[in-house]
Amino acid sequence: MDTNLPEWRREGDELRRTVTAPDFPTAIRIVDEIAVRAEELNHHPDIDIRWRTLHLTLTTHDAGGLTDLDFTLAAVIDDIAARHGA
Template structure:
């Protein structure tokens, strides 16, 4: 998979609210209503990740869920990361 250049990354970020680039990953923190809601959200993210065969780093901190995505095989961000982000935002 082709790694995106800086211009392509910025262009793709324009369509994603609240995602930002941190150290060659795109990262977003979701705040849910409760810890059980955060767990349910992570379950849905897991299903999407399995379907896309692209798995984010997930951190659960009470009601906050942090997702971080990068394509390790390509050494940075690819369209797969943005596809995953868009799918997670649609939950």
């Protein structure tokens, strides 16, 4: 990555990251915290929940590609995940 986001991979116009939480309730708490911050930023990830594993995809639909908001939200998600031991 060209930014300091080693957990994320770039696939076309998207950033993707997998988060593995310690257990399912923690995974849901992570999603809930992401939801709060996503609303504040008015920027929303696609989230696929599989037991304690979250597959997150970021892109800016309005722009048809990646913008600063995607990289900002990626860093926010990294912080939330780290605080939950994920």
